[in-house]
Amino acid sequence: MKSMKNVAQRLLAAAALLCVVCFSASAQDAAQQEQGMSAEQFEQSLQFRSGQIEVPEARAHFNLNDEFRYLDKADARRVLEDMWGNPPDDSVLGMIVPRSPGLSEQDSWAVVVTWSDDGYVSDEDASKIDYADLLKTMQAETRDSNPERIKAGYGSLDLVGWAVPPRYEAGSKKLYWARELAFNDQPDHTLNYDIRVLGRHGYLSLNAVSGMSELALVREGMDKLLPMAEFDQGARYADHNPSTDKVAAYGVATLIGGGLAAKAGLFAKLGLLLAKFWKLLLIGMLFLGGAIRKLFVRGDDNRTVR
Numbered sequence: 001m002k003s004m005k006n007v008a009q010r011l012l013a014a015a016a017l018l019c020v021v022c023f024s025a026s027a028q029d030a031a032q033q034e035q036g037m038s039a040e041q042f043e044q045s046l047q048f049r050s051g052q053i054e055v056p057e058a059r060a061h062f063n064l065n066d067e068f069r070y071l072d073k074a075d076a077r078r079v080l081e082d083m084w085g086n087p088p089d090d091s092v093l094g095m096i097v098p099r100s101p102g103l104s105e106q107d108s109w110a111v112v113v114t115w116s117d118d119g120y121v122s123d124e125d126a127s128k129i130d131y132a133d134l135l136k137t138m139q140a141e142t143r144d145s146n147p148e149r150i151k152a153g154y155g156s157l158d159l160v161g162w163a164v165p166p167r168y169e170a171g172s173k174k175l176y177w178a179r180e181l182a183f184n185d186q187p188d189h190t191l192n193y194d195i196r197v198l199g200r201h202g203y204l205s206l207n208a209v210s211g212m213s214e215l216a217l218v219r220e221g222m223d224k225l226l227p228m229a230e231f232d233q234g235a236r237y238a239d240h241n242p243s244t245d246k247v248a249a250y251g252v253a254t255l256i257g258g259g260l261a262a263k264a265g266l267f268a269k270l271g272l273l274l275a276k277f278w279k280l281l282l283i284g285m286l287f288l289g290g291a292i293r294k295l296f297v298r299g300d301d302n303r304t305v306r
Contacts, residue, residue, distance in 0.1 A: 048069040055113065055204070062096065062225075075095075076093075083103070093115055109208055116202045120245050123251065142158060145157075159181060163179055196255050200231070
């Protein structure tokens with residue numbers, strides 16, 4: 001447990017290097033500026049797919065039911081970058097979107113799909129993790145990094161607690177958890193919901209961010225998505241060849257404990273304000289293991305953000 005805590009501490013201490021850029025824009029205005037159309041027209045221009053979806057980069061697939069649709073890389077990036085104002089991110093592979101509510105609706109939410117090829121992640125530590133103890137370590141390290149962020153003029157970040165406690169399903173090799181985050185002591189907190197699907201050569205990441213008020217909606221949706229994500233034959237966890245395959249330098253505990261600094265971890269899907277304005281808080285330029293890791297988070301003012 002001590003070594004696991006040390007890994008988590010090192011990962012979370014890196015959060016002190018976060019840079020934050022903040023700006024506001026109307027979702028409709030952003031779509032009009034970039035595409036010459038309203039948010040509703042922008043959504044209608046997207047090429048949604050359904051049913052079985054192949055993700056060749058990860059050698060994985062989704063078996064989506066009628067409640068979900070999929071956007072390939074190009075359209076997913078259009079939503080993230082043109083509609084929601086995120087900076088370019090080539091690591092995005094696609095986006096899973098509920099049929100209802102739609103992307104242009106006030107309580108919309110979506111799941112960004114990314115892939116890590118760090119290698120086979122051993123799950124030997126999964127049954128030994130004390131999640132309450134890990135949470136305390138993560139909270140302490142997050143608080144300890146705040147003076148650096150505040151000094152740099154970037155505000156504070158606090159890990160309030162588990163919105164959904166971590167759970168690892170050993171049979172399916174799937175891990176999920178959700179965190180409640182607070183930025184700059186704002187009363188409206190952020191929900192970050194994560195799913196990791198372990199495979200032979202790395203893991204598939206499904207990540208959703210919304211307001212805490214959408215916890216029930218997002219949790220229900222993510223529970224439904226969990227069994228729909230699978231690796232292809234030959235790329236599954238059970239296909240691991242210890243003689244030839246690369247092995248990740250971390251285990252399941254680090255996927256959770258280092259989640260705030262994970263590759264393509266949080267992204268900013270902010271939702272509409274009462275006046276249909278978006279506010280985007282970008283946390284980026286996070287250096288972890290010599291690589292720049294992007295972390296997008298939501299910020300808001302005194303109005304309700306969804």
